Amino acid sequence: MTDAPPTQAPPSTRETAAAAQPPIARPLMPGPGAPVVEVDHVSRWYGNVVAVNDISFTLAPGVTGLLGPNGAGKSTLLHMIAGLLRPSAGQVGVLGQAAWQNTAMYRRIGLVPEREAVYPFLTGREFVAMNARLQRLPDADRATAAAIRTVDLEGAADRPIGTYSKGMRQRAKIAGALVHDPQILLLDEPFNGMDPRQRLHMIALLRAMAAEGRTILFSSHILEEVERLADSILVVYAGRLAASGNFREIRRLMTDRPHTFLVRSSDDRRLAAALVDETAVFGVDLSGERLAVSSSEFGAFTRLLPRVARDARISLFEVTPTDDSLESVFAYLVRR
Amino acid sequence: MTVLATIVEVTLRALLGRRRTALLILLAALPVIVALLARIGGRSPGEESLFEAIVRTVLPLVALVFGTSALGSELDDGTAVYILAKPIARWQVVLAKAGVAGSLTGGLVVASTLGSGLMAGAPASGTLATGLGFAVAAAIGSFAYVALFLAASVITSRALILGLIYTLIWEGALAGILEGTRQFSIREATLALAAAFAPAGSGIDGGLDLAGAVGLVGVVIVGGLALATWRLARWEVHGTD
């Protein structure tokens, strides 16, 4: 791979990024002493394609969510922190040392990669045990059993991983990453393929681990997961850091963005008239098949709509927020 | 050395549990079958030519498949992360994997040599001795080929075709035209070793003398493992978004 110096990256994008971004964005929870992970003006390019573009942040104990659509550079960032990818520019520091070519660091780090491929012929237990032994744990079997119990995989632990569902495979990978009780946990799209119950279980587990003082970084493109789990978030888009910090603060900063809801009711017109009276609503549109209501306050609107409908004796059949996805959030962030 | 044992076990299971092993066994069995057919037909194909054919075709092909996939397939599909994101020195990984691949290759090739030797002319003790000589030489050659191909598989994902080019062109066609390339041919080294081990008069044409052969094999094994270790320490995941 050619390692061109940073000046050869497209100048306009770099200037914009550098001008728009504060040097280091700190998450809400500052830990005691030095940051656990320090990413300093890191870029990564492959020939002409820039995967990560001048990103800086630090991680402290707690849970940080790395948000972004596919292709945003989340996996690249995670792998650079895990020391499996070399930054084209900038430094990645873990526990005070460079992450690249640092095998000793792996005692303290657990990595859950996104890629599906795992040795399909190993059983879950054998896979976790392999991880335990490669970590040179003194009592590998006990640690294996504990890890399997933690991720709730005991029932299937003795079947080959090739027969697992996606969610079970995820849990096996997580067990393998937990078995040596790491201080830092990096998870790449960990909830992929998990059903709601498993997801809740995993979220509870990760929160508990963070409360013990661990540093957890997980990537996702699903808003609800991040909302439930992360203390602070990093929003990545097209290789650049679009937002960072406390999740609610970012949400608040976006309140001048209107939310639009599509409503189907027993009497759209009367409902529209009743809604226009409310201050949280600043627009109604009856031109389409359904009633479109624009509101600047998501939470307030979801509470007032049923109340208004009930008072006016109108039945609500369908209420759909049209732009509550992360994509629309990004569309907003991007159009600014 | 639980770490080494663990890697060995996983690699062994990964390499053996697939269709390709069955196909490779078939390949290794071909010379035996041919020798058997010859016996049945009442003709003797000449043991040396059979053994030489094994060294020329079966040995490099088997070494190629095992050598490039022992580490290469994990590097390509991303499962290498589970071995590399661990506090293990890279040379240990390389040593374990090369050991497994080399042993498997050597085992298959030795079986093929001894099997076809038995088929071709068991009673003659000369054949047996020649066969044993070839078997030992082929076993050593296995490790040399595997070290080379393993190093190649760390450097590039196209190690298989490059290995094929090396075997068919460098060791095959060019050796016929440019005499000098024989000095750098594992095949020639293996044949020279076989000539040294086998009883005199086995008529194997080796462009290398024994010292040259041993030297080449040693350099390839040590150099290959060292190169693989050095490149593995610099290996990066690919295919991330």
Place this chain on the structure above:
Amino acid sequence: MTASGAAGSIYDLGYRGYDGPRLGRRHAIRALFAHSLRACYGIGRGGRAKLAPIILGGFATIPAIVGVGVLALARQMGAPGGMVEEASPIQHATYFGIIATLVMLFCAAQVPEVLGRDQRFNLLSLYFSRALRRVDYAVARLAGIVAAVLVFVILPQAIIFLGLVLSAPDVGAEFGREAAFVPPILGQGLLMSVLLGSVSAAIASFTPRRLYATTAIIVILAVVPVIGGVLVRLGTPDLARLVALVSPMDILDATNAILFGTTAGGDVIAEAGLPDQAYFAAAAILIAAAIAILVRRFQRIAA
């Protein structure tokens, strides 16, 4: 516009969409054909992808260049007409045989590249949801491969042709002599590229893993003739005949001899002693079968 609060910030990014014109099915086929051809030579991919084609192409072309150079030199130094040409190992009639191994390696190396990537990364559903139909995909890919192999085998011959003509004392007469070679060159070249291309493609279309595809192609193209050779030395003419009709490389060996009016180089063909038409028929059947398998494969593949 950057917005910052006490505990978080939003940074400014710029992103634009694309609304361009879209072309139709024929363009798609042409584009896929061009893409396959380029992929065979690693054009448009990184340096590593060019390694195998350049090495193999180099080995295939350099002897031709060198041979022509030596010939031109000899002619300049006034060697008696005809003597050097006949003594030189670089001849139209034998060159296809010389590079046979290289062509085989080229197919084994590049055809899995062209066909395997789409399956490996689940891109087929993307292709089939466009104007392209499944048959189009198979045919376009095959056409690209055949064209690539054609270039591979014809280029050295063209170099020899040009070299002989341009270095001759009497260009017109030399051109007339050389022109007689053009039909066999084109014929054998086409036959080689279509036969090897379609057989390799049919094999490679079944697996996304390069290892399996390459090894399978090598076995069919390289190991089968070796078995044939061994069987010949065992003195079983019937088995030799079978191999002669089934092994692509042996068939090409025979057709080369027929088209150029020489004798076949391999033992298998010499032993088999079959009539000329048999080889062409066998080639035609193999080609038809391979294409049928290839098309069927892509019509049934799950995407």
